[in-house]
Amino acid sequence: MLSAIREIGYKISTPGNTTNRQEADNSQNIILFISLFISLKIPYENIETADGCELDYDDCNLPNNINITCNTLKNETFTDTDKTNLESKNFEIEMEDYNVQKKELYLQDIINTKGNQSSPFAQLTEADKTFDKKIKAWFSSQYTTNKQKSKQQNNYFISIGLLLNKYGRMIKDKINEKNSTINKKNKKIFLSVKINNKYLGEFKIIRDRAEELLKKKFEASSSNDKEVCAVCGEFAASVSGKTNVYRFYTIDKPGFITSGFREKEAWRNFPVCSDCVSYLGKGKEYLELNLRFNFCGIYYYLIPQLVIDKNNIMPEIYDILLDSPKLINLKKKEKRNITGNNDDILDILKDGKNYLTLNFLFLEKNKSAEKILLLIEDVFPSRIKKIFEAKDYVDFIFKRYQQVQNEDAYQASYEYSYNFGELRKFYLKSDNKKRNNNDLDKYFLDIVNSVFKNTRIDFLFIMKFFINNIRENFINETENERYFNKFNKSVTSALMNILFFEKLDLLDRSVLSEENMNNNNCDDERDGFFNGFFERYGNTFESYKKRGIFLVGTLTQLLLDVQYEQRNKSRPFMKKLRGLKMDYSYIKALLPDVQNKLDEYGILDEYGYKGLVRQILSDASLYLLKGESADKNISADEANFYFACGMNLYKNIKTYYFQQKLDNKET
Numbered sequence: 001m002l003s004a005i006r007e008i009g010y011k012i013s014t015p016g017n018t019t020n021r022q023e024a025d026n027s028q029n030i031i032l033f034i035s036l037f038i039s040l041k042i043p044y045e046n047i048e049t050a051d052g053c054e055l056d057y058d059d060c061n062l063p064n065n066i067n068i069t070c071n072t073l074k075n076e077t078f079t080d081t082d083k084t085n086l087e088s089k090n091f092e093i094e095m096e097d098y099n100v101q102k103k104e105l106y107l108q109d110i111i112n113t114k115g116n117q118s119s120p121f122a123q124l125t126e127a128d129k130t131f132d133k134k135i136k137a138w139f140s141s142q143y144t145t146n147k148q149k150s151k152q153q154n155n156y157f158i159s160i161g162l163l164l165n166k167y168g169r170m171i172k173d174k175i176n177e178k179n180s181t182i183n184k185k186n187k188k189i190f191l192s193v194k195i196n197n198k199y200l201g202e203f204k205i206i207r208d209r210a211e212e213l214l215k216k217k218f219e220a221s222s223s224n225d226k227e228v229c230a231v232c233g234e235f236a237a238s239v240s241g242k243t244n245v246y247r248f249y250t251i252d253k254p255g256f257i258t259s260g261f262r263e264k265e266a267w268r269n270f271p272v273c274s275d276c277v278s279y280l281g282k283g284k285e286y287l288e289l290n291l292r293f294n295f296c297g298i299y300y301y302l303i304p305q306l307v308i309d310k311n312n313i314m315p316e317i318y319d320i321l322l323d324s325p326k327l328i329n330l331k332k333k334e335k336r337n338i339t340g341n342n343d344d345i346l347d348i349l350k351d352g353k354n355y356l357t358l359n360f361l362f363l364e365k366n367k368s369a370e371k372i373l374l375l376i377e378d379v380f381p382s383r384i385k386k387i388f389e390a391k392d393y394v395d396f397i398f399k400r401y402q403q404v405q406n407e408d409a410y411q412a413s414y415e416y417s418y419n420f421g422e423l424r425k426f427y428l429k430s431d432n433k434k435r436n437n438n439d440l441d442k443y444f445l446d447i448v449n450s451v452f453k454n455t456r457i458d459f460l461f462i463m464k465f466f467i468n469n470i471r472e473n474f475i476n477e478t479e480n481e482r483y484f485n486k487f488n489k490s491v492t493s494a495l496m497n498i499l500f501f502e503k504l505d506l507l508d509r510s511v512l513s514e515e516n517m518n519n520n521n522c523d524d525e526r527d528g529f530f531n532g533f534f535e536r537y538g539n540t541f542e543s544y545k546k547r548g549i550f551l552v553g554t555l556t557q558l559l560l561d562v563q564y565e566q567r568n569k570s571r572p573f574m575k576k577l578r579g580l581k582m583d584y585s586y587i588k589a590l591l592p593d594v595q596n597k598l599d600e601y602g603i604l605d606e607y608g609y610k611g612l613v614r615q616i617l618s619d620a621s622l623y624l625l626k627g628e629s630a631d632k633n634i635s636a637d638e639a640n641f642y643f644a645c646g647m648n649l650y651k652n653i654k655t656y657y658f659q660q661k662l663d664n665k666e667t
């Protein structure tokens with residue numbers, strides 16, 4: 001993750017990267033490639049001298065057709081057409097803009113010390129010198145130092161060396177020619193080799209050798225007092241173990257080391273070279289000013305990271321993210337949000353290809369220290385897309401089935417646009433009466449982490465928080481208010497969350513009731529009049545017991561409404577609900593109670609209600625009966641939750657009932 005921040009600092013402070021393209025074009029570093037074309041026609045074994053000793057290139061005549069017989073190169077596939085084309089020419093000098101993303105393909109030496117190089121890639125000083133000493137010499141030294149290596153490998157390097165030697169004079173002249181056309185202001189010119197239009201790093205045999213040499217060099221230099229920078233991996237004369245660039249890397253309690261945060265990156269063992277200190281500082285500053293967002297009241301840095309792929313596609317969005325004016329425009333764009341914040345640009349990032357990943361660094365800032373609350377690493381845009389799809393699904397269900405039919409002050413004004421705010425409200429304070437800070441951040445962020453990283457969420461754990469909040473609102477509702485707005489809002493949010501998690505398949509099924517495993521759920525059409533209603537909510541109400549409890553809740557709400565009308569705004573039946581701390585058998589026993597009360601109020605015979613009430617009564621009894629044998633025990637938290645859902649969705653059940661009756665009449 002630090003390397004991603006360094007990269008950002010590097011990009012915004014290095015000309016040629018983002019922010020100012022015009023300036024960039026004038027100051028881009030350049031590589032001159034000696035592009036060789038090698039034919040593979042004739043097997044060639046006798047290139048090695050008879051005794052297998054050092055080979056003097058100047059004494060060795062190049063055969064008419066350089067051939068390379070080693071297996072490695074055979075695997076690099078060429079078509080016959082390629083071969084014919086390649087034979088017609090031998091070399092070219094190609095000019096190419098330096099692209100830091102291709103560093104690995106160039107095999108650029110990452111240890112900047114003088115002396116031997118690990119690869120034939122060097123800064124061009126004088127064409128003659130650089131070519132002879134850095135390029136040609138590299139290939140020839142691979143032979144001399146590796147006599148014991150396989151003949152094939154040696155032949156391979158020799159062949160290239162021979163080719164370079166044969167055309168040496170011409171190559172040098174052409175390099176000079178090209179070099180003279182370049183405006184060198186603020187630029188570095190490098191020299192390297194390409195073979196058959198490929199970078200050296202694309203050939204396993206060369207890559208392996210370069211890595212081998214680099215390793216040796218690494219070992220050799222680590223014996224002196226230079227240290228390796230933990231961020232960029234380069235040797236540097238001065239590295240600092242105590243950089244305060246990242247104050248939040250000051251980890252004073254092990255508990256703060258959260259997922260994906262490697263311990264070795266702790267500052268104590270964290271030497272950073274001066275370049276990196278500077279780039280990290282710039283990167284951090286940029287994040288601070290441009291990529292700091294609010295996630296339901298908790299700050300986080302959005303840290304984009306490029307995924308280096310073979311094609312080296314630099315996604316445009318990365319450029320935009322590192323260009324503050326463009327980024328400001330992006331933030332202003334019309335878009336949906338999932339974090340409860342209008343600045344949220346995830347809706348746009350979700351459409352990016354997986355060439356970049358996103359890191360989310362959640363921080364808590366105190367006066368002097370920054371504490372990492374959570375680090376979510378390597379989230380691909382495709383995951384963000386899935387999250388938005390789940391949001392759309394939840395929005396669809398609630399917009400379609402809820403908004404139109406609820407005239408409640410709250411329900412009508414509610415937008416039904418799901419975001420993490422619906423979850424956040426359940427995870428603020430463990431005790432609302434206390435004036436303590438939000439102490440449930442950690443739980444909230446754990447769930448956020450599960451959503452982004454696609455890991456399981458403990459259903460009963462979240463249910464506990466949902467029902468506690470629902471209970472609290474239920475108890476605090478003023479009895480003579482027409483609608484239980486807070487209570488209903490709370491139930492709706494909980495239900496939205498469950499649907500959201502269900503859609504993302506995050507709920508830990510192993511803790512859910514047994515009927516899921518037995519596949520004993522209520523799919524059957526004959527399983528009741530309200531089957532179609534329950535199916536709207538996916539798996540949420542998939543067991544008999546849940547549906548039975550739900551319908552008892554529905555009927556209870558109906559009764560409370562009747563009492564409110566007939567008993568001058570009071571609802572004596574409320575007391576029976578025990579502040580939603582009922583257990584399953586108590587709820588079951590509530591059904592005949594509700595029925596009796598409705599009978600007392602004459603509802604069972606009242607035209608208009610009669611059919612609805614009887615249908616709910618009969619379905620509720622059926623579900624409870626079936627659930628008795630088919631379903632596992634249901635926890636009190638769950639039972640009260642489904643009861644509350646039934647109360648909350650009473651109007652929806654009513655609408656569904658009359659709609660079905662109407663449809664049945666028409667057909």
Ligand SMILES: [Zn+2]
Pocket residue numbers: 229230231232233234272273274275276277
């Ligand atoms: Zn460094």
